[in-house]
Amino acid sequence: MLIWLFTLDHKRIGLIYMVLGLWGGFLGLSLSFLIRINYLDPHFNVVSPEVYNYVITSHGVAMIFFFLMPVLIGGFGNYLLPLLLGLPDLNLPRLNALSAWLMVPSAVCFGLSMCGGAGVGWTFYPPLSSGDYSGWGVNFLMFSLHLAGLSSLLGSLNFISTIGGAMSEEMNERHSIIVWAYLFTSILLLLSLPVLAAGITMLLFDRNFGAAFFDPLGGGDPVLFQHMFWFFGHPEVYVLILPGFGIISHICMTLTNNDSLFGYGGLVLAMLAIVCLGSVVWAHHMFMVGLDLKTAVFFSSVTMVIGVPTGIKVFSWLYMLAGSRGRFWDPVMWWILGFIVLFTIGGVTGIILSASIMDTLLHDTWFVIAHFHYVLSLGSYSTVVISMIWWWPVIVGYSLNKYLLMAHWGVSMTGFNLCFFPMHFLGLHGLPRRVCSYEPCFQWLNTMASIGGLISIFSGFMLIFILWESVWSDNRVIGLWGSNSVVLNVVTLPVPHHCVYVSEPCSWSLGR
16 A cells, blocks of 8 residues: 555556546536436425535536546556656656645545535636635635646646657657647646636635735726636636547557548647647637627637637548448447547537627527537547546456447447437527526426436446456456556556457557
């Protein structure tokens, strides 16, 4: 146990991140279960409106900061980057360990915020979050985000120094798309997180020390906080999806004999374009604050342009998958196709909301909920599942049951779409978000969404069962570096070739 507490090995630290992410994911899942149960009846609510606001706040924070970021960035990033770069470890292993263990006090503060109650939404808009009536739990929630942000900053510095050093030594080598994805993600975090930290600090001063940064009575401006938050909040969307883009591109290039439709350089430049454009469109979340016409047109136009590099990536993936017809029954293929469909639906609704006139009509309705859940909840979560399926034999040394994975894909896609697709119709009818009661005529749509949510929750437990079953059934991967587990190995390991599924002959490679 002490080995894990004081470890500097990137693999063990990656596993620590994944365990923390697993805790955050199931915490957020349990809160979403409470939300969907609450919507089964239009008037009789399981929780009071005040507690409902606490639940949706904690659900959003848990899923973003304690599930997706630890698993996708801290977990798979720590585990894979040194292997993909051919290094024994990250450049700054002690800083890496510090960034991992900072998540523990962050999680403790988050738990205390749930006890104290923080019904301000994950966006923390003042004056709701700056008044005394918002509860002492808000302070602990902000402390939690400070620690989580510091953890992400330290991890980003480590990733940038490691990737930059490796690329400078091997200028002519073609590195995995995953390496570029984590480099761009780290740069985005390094640019945006300090702005969020500044905004939260100013809000803490408003709450506890009589400052008036966001109080109009003292000369402040609450809209300033929205600018500061969304300068972080919108790049955060790409922070959560860029590693997934890299993982999907890497697997597609491994599965197929086709090169990308736009080439390797096209995929890298498309991600770079997404980073640059995604950093300057934060105010499309703020069309309702009274932006002037030219500003609204600028943010609408640039938001629509982001669809171009995203389309380049989507068509490249489809072109590459077209060259792997022999692997159609591979569950990874099914999940990638499902990811493309779900993310495309989220992208199309994002284009709709990018028009300021449409956003004015649909702002703070369930349509917005459906949009960002298709992008994040379904898009990013799908890449987590794809990564688990693809690299589980590398991490643990056991292969997965192909037929259970296929059943899990069917259950997941049914639950996802049954839960979130009806929300588009609720939003188009003007049903407001963050309100725990609704008109009885919308009960059948909410009941359908709640049934889909319960199916989605079942699919999460089903994934855990599939991972456990692979170990319990002793489905060892033969010839994987001469060991059942590579977690305990500290040295750089050669590129493996092994079977991913039980009794399924195939060739697989970590690749560089």
